[in-house]
Amino acid sequence: MEELIKLIGEMKQADQEWDARENLSEIEGEEVKEGTNFLISVTRELIRNHSEAELADIRGAMGNDRLYDSLVQVSEKTLRHYRAWELVRNLEKDNPEMVEILLQNVMDKYVARLEFDFQETNELYGVEDQDVFYETLRSCDKLVEYYVCRHYSRKEIISDLMEETEVQKETADILAELIEKNYDRLQRNVLIDLLAKKNRKY
Numbered sequence: 001m002e003e004l005i006k007l008i009g010e011m012k013q014a015d016q017e018w019d020a021r022e023n024l025s026e027i028e029g030e031e032v033k034e035g036t037n038f039l040i041s042v043t044r045e046l047i048r049n050h051s052e053a054e055l056a057d058i059r060g061a062m063g064n065d066r067l068y069d070s071l072v073q074v075s076e077k078t079l080r081h082y083r084a085w086e087l088v089r090n091l092e093k094d095n096p097e098m099v100e101i102l103l104q105n106v107m108d109k110y111v112a113r114l115e116f117d118f119q120e121t122n123e124l125y126g127v128e129d130q131d132v133f134y135e136t137l138r139s140c141d142k143l144v145e146y147y148v149c150r151h152y153s154r155k156e157i158i159s160d161l162m163e164e165t166e167v168q169k170e171t172a173d174i175l176a177e178l179i180e181k182n183y184d185r186l187q188r189n190v191l192i193d194l195l196a197k198k199n200r201k202y
Helices: 003-016 030-048 051-060 063-077 082-083 084-093 096-111 116-120 132-149 154-167 169-181 183-200
Strands: none
Touching: 003 030, 003 051, 030 051, 051 096, 051 169, 063 082, 063 154, 063 169, 082 084, 082 132, 082 154, 096 116, 096 132, 096 154, 096 169, 116 132, 132 154, 132 183, 154 169, 169 183
Protein backbone atom coordinates (compact mmCIF):
# COMPACT_ATOMS: atom_id res chain seq x y z
CA MET A 1 0.00 0.00 0.00
CA GLU A 2 2.91 2.36 0.67
CA GLU A 3 4.03 2.05 -2.95
CA LEU A 4 0.50 2.83 -4.14
CA ILE A 5 0.25 5.90 -1.91
CA LYS A 6 3.60 7.04 -3.28
CA LEU A 7 2.33 6.51 -6.83
CA ILE A 8 -0.77 8.60 -6.15
CA GLY A 9 1.46 11.37 -4.82
CA GLU A 10 3.52 11.28 -8.02
CA MET A 11 0.36 11.37 -10.13
CA LYS A 12 -0.90 14.42 -8.25
CA GLN A 13 2.41 16.21 -8.82
CA ALA A 14 2.35 15.35 -12.54
CA ASP A 15 -1.21 16.64 -13.05
CA GLN A 16 -1.55 20.32 -12.16
CA GLU A 17 -5.35 20.14 -12.44
CA TRP A 18 -5.66 17.09 -10.14
CA ASP A 19 -7.64 18.86 -7.41
CA ALA A 20 -10.17 20.17 -9.93
CA ARG A 21 -10.72 16.85 -11.72
CA GLU A 22 -14.16 15.27 -11.39
CA ASN A 23 -13.68 12.20 -13.55
CA LEU A 24 -10.84 9.79 -14.34
CA SER A 25 -11.43 10.38 -18.05
CA GLU A 26 -10.29 14.00 -17.56
CA ILE A 27 -6.79 12.95 -16.53
CA GLU A 28 -4.20 13.80 -19.14
CA GLY A 29 -0.61 12.76 -19.75
CA GLU A 30 0.66 9.28 -20.54
CA GLU A 31 2.53 8.79 -17.26
CA VAL A 32 -0.50 9.72 -15.18
CA LYS A 33 -2.79 7.53 -17.31
CA GLU A 34 -0.50 4.55 -16.80
CA GLY A 35 -0.69 5.12 -13.07
CA THR A 36 -4.47 5.41 -13.34
CA ASN A 37 -4.74 1.97 -14.96
CA PHE A 38 -2.70 0.45 -12.14
CA LEU A 39 -4.80 2.31 -9.58
CA ILE A 40 -7.99 0.91 -11.13
CA SER A 41 -6.54 -2.59 -11.02
CA VAL A 42 -5.64 -2.32 -7.32
CA THR A 43 -8.96 -0.68 -6.41
CA ARG A 44 -10.83 -3.46 -8.21
CA GLU A 45 -9.13 -6.05 -6.00
CA LEU A 46 -9.76 -4.04 -2.83
CA ILE A 47 -13.45 -3.69 -3.65
CA ARG A 48 -13.71 -7.40 -4.42
CA ASN A 49 -12.06 -8.25 -1.09
CA HIS A 50 -14.10 -5.66 0.87
CA SER A 51 -10.88 -3.98 2.05
CA GLU A 52 -12.52 -0.85 3.43
CA ALA A 53 -9.48 0.39 5.37
CA GLU A 54 -7.23 0.29 2.31
CA LEU A 55 -9.89 2.00 0.19
CA ALA A 56 -10.10 4.75 2.81
CA ASP A 57 -6.31 5.15 2.52
CA ILE A 58 -6.64 5.60 -1.23
CA ARG A 59 -9.39 8.19 -0.78
CA GLY A 60 -7.22 10.11 1.66
CA ALA A 61 -4.15 9.96 -0.56
CA MET A 62 -6.11 11.17 -3.60
CA GLY A 63 -7.43 14.18 -1.71
CA ASN A 64 -10.26 14.61 -4.20
CA ASP A 65 -13.52 12.86 -3.32
CA ARG A 66 -15.08 13.35 -6.75
CA LEU A 67 -12.08 11.76 -8.45
CA TYR A 68 -12.09 8.94 -5.90
CA ASP A 69 -15.80 8.30 -6.54
CA SER A 70 -15.05 8.13 -10.26
CA LEU A 71 -12.25 5.64 -9.56
CA VAL A 72 -14.61 3.41 -7.56
CA GLN A 73 -17.29 3.64 -10.25
CA VAL A 74 -14.87 2.60 -13.00
CA SER A 75 -13.41 -0.17 -10.85
CA GLU A 76 -16.91 -1.47 -10.08
CA LYS A 77 -17.63 -1.72 -13.80
CA THR A 78 -14.57 -3.93 -14.30
CA LEU A 79 -16.08 -6.35 -11.76
CA ARG A 80 -19.30 -6.85 -13.71
CA HIS A 81 -18.29 -10.18 -15.24
CA TYR A 82 -16.68 -11.40 -12.03
CA ARG A 83 -19.91 -10.85 -10.11
CA ALA A 84 -22.10 -12.27 -12.87
CA TRP A 85 -20.13 -15.53 -12.82
CA GLU A 86 -20.53 -16.13 -9.08
CA LEU A 87 -23.19 -18.68 -10.03
CA VAL A 88 -20.63 -20.63 -12.05
CA ARG A 89 -17.99 -20.48 -9.33
CA ASN A 90 -20.55 -21.80 -6.85
CA LEU A 91 -21.36 -24.69 -9.19
CA GLU A 92 -17.65 -25.48 -9.47
CA LYS A 93 -17.56 -25.99 -5.71
CA ASP A 94 -20.98 -27.52 -5.01
CA ASN A 95 -22.12 -29.23 -8.21
CA PRO A 96 -19.25 -29.33 -10.74
CA GLU A 97 -20.98 -31.70 -13.16
CA MET A 98 -23.59 -28.95 -13.77
CA VAL A 99 -21.02 -26.46 -15.05
CA GLU A 100 -20.73 -28.01 -18.50
CA ILE A 101 -24.50 -28.53 -18.69
CA LEU A 102 -25.09 -24.88 -17.85
CA LEU A 103 -22.56 -23.52 -20.35
CA GLN A 104 -23.81 -25.85 -23.09
CA ASN A 105 -27.37 -24.66 -22.48
CA VAL A 106 -26.30 -21.02 -22.37
CA MET A 107 -24.61 -21.44 -25.75
CA ASP A 108 -27.49 -23.36 -27.34
CA LYS A 109 -30.40 -21.48 -25.81
CA TYR A 110 -29.18 -17.94 -25.25
CA VAL A 111 -26.01 -17.05 -27.15
CA ALA A 112 -26.16 -18.88 -30.48
CA ARG A 113 -29.95 -19.07 -30.52
CA LEU A 114 -32.59 -17.66 -28.17
CA GLU A 115 -35.05 -19.82 -26.26
CA PHE A 116 -37.05 -17.62 -23.89
CA ASP A 117 -38.10 -20.46 -21.56
CA PHE A 118 -34.45 -21.14 -20.76
CA GLN A 119 -34.23 -17.84 -18.90
CA GLU A 120 -36.69 -19.25 -16.38
CA THR A 121 -34.62 -22.34 -15.52
CA ASN A 122 -32.55 -20.58 -12.86
CA GLU A 123 -33.58 -22.94 -10.05
CA LEU A 124 -32.03 -25.90 -11.88
CA TYR A 125 -28.66 -24.26 -11.22
CA GLY A 126 -29.29 -23.39 -7.59
CA VAL A 127 -30.29 -19.76 -8.20
CA GLU A 128 -33.53 -18.44 -6.72
CA ASP A 129 -33.32 -14.95 -8.20
CA GLN A 130 -34.14 -14.88 -11.92
CA ASP A 131 -32.41 -11.50 -12.32
CA VAL A 132 -29.16 -12.98 -11.00
CA PHE A 133 -29.43 -15.80 -13.53
CA TYR A 134 -30.15 -13.33 -16.31
CA GLU A 135 -27.01 -11.35 -15.47
CA THR A 136 -24.96 -14.53 -15.87
CA LEU A 137 -26.54 -15.15 -19.28
CA ARG A 138 -25.93 -11.57 -20.40
CA SER A 139 -22.33 -11.67 -19.23
CA CYS A 140 -21.65 -14.89 -21.08
CA ASP A 141 -23.23 -13.46 -24.23
CA LYS A 142 -21.15 -10.27 -24.03
CA LEU A 143 -17.92 -12.16 -23.42
CA VAL A 144 -18.53 -14.52 -26.33
CA GLU A 145 -19.29 -11.57 -28.60
CA TYR A 146 -16.10 -9.86 -27.43
CA TYR A 147 -13.95 -12.93 -28.12
CA VAL A 148 -15.48 -13.55 -31.54
CA CYS A 149 -15.28 -9.91 -32.65
CA ARG A 150 -11.60 -9.79 -31.72
CA HIS A 151 -10.81 -13.24 -33.11
CA TYR A 152 -9.38 -14.52 -29.83
CA SER A 153 -7.61 -17.85 -30.00
CA ARG A 154 -8.66 -20.66 -27.68
CA LYS A 155 -5.63 -19.94 -25.48
CA GLU A 156 -6.52 -16.24 -25.17
CA ILE A 157 -10.17 -16.98 -24.42
CA ILE A 158 -9.19 -19.26 -21.56
CA SER A 159 -6.70 -16.76 -20.17
CA ASP A 160 -9.05 -13.78 -20.35
CA LEU A 161 -12.07 -15.64 -18.97
CA MET A 162 -10.08 -16.88 -15.98
CA GLU A 163 -8.81 -13.35 -15.31
CA GLU A 164 -12.21 -11.69 -15.68
CA THR A 165 -14.31 -14.21 -13.75
CA GLU A 166 -11.84 -16.29 -11.69
CA VAL A 167 -13.42 -19.54 -12.85
CA GLN A 168 -11.29 -22.67 -12.99
CA LYS A 169 -9.28 -23.52 -16.09
CA GLU A 170 -11.55 -26.50 -16.78
CA THR A 171 -14.56 -24.19 -16.92
CA ALA A 172 -12.82 -21.68 -19.18
CA ASP A 173 -11.80 -24.56 -21.44
CA ILE A 174 -15.43 -25.67 -21.74
CA LEU A 175 -16.53 -22.24 -22.96
CA ALA A 176 -13.55 -21.97 -25.31
CA GLU A 177 -14.46 -25.35 -26.82
CA LEU A 178 -18.08 -24.29 -27.27
CA ILE A 179 -16.95 -21.13 -29.06
CA GLU A 180 -14.69 -23.20 -31.31
CA LYS A 181 -17.52 -25.57 -32.23
CA ASN A 182 -19.96 -22.73 -32.95
CA TYR A 183 -17.48 -20.21 -34.35
CA ASP A 184 -18.97 -19.79 -37.84
CA ARG A 185 -22.50 -19.40 -36.49
CA LEU A 186 -21.33 -16.96 -33.84
CA GLN A 187 -19.51 -14.88 -36.45
CA ARG A 188 -22.67 -14.71 -38.53
CA ASN A 189 -24.70 -13.67 -35.49
CA VAL A 190 -22.25 -10.87 -34.70
CA LEU A 191 -22.32 -9.65 -38.30
CA ILE A 192 -26.13 -9.71 -38.45
CA ASP A 193 -26.35 -7.83 -35.14
CA LEU A 194 -23.93 -5.17 -36.38
CA LEU A 195 -25.90 -4.72 -39.60
CA ALA A 196 -29.15 -4.49 -37.66
CA LYS A 197 -27.70 -1.78 -35.39
CA LYS A 198 -26.43 0.13 -38.42
CA ASN A 199 -29.82 -0.02 -40.16
CA ARG A 200 -31.64 1.22 -37.04
CA LYS A 201 -29.68 4.48 -37.31
CA TYR A 202 -31.30 5.33 -40.62
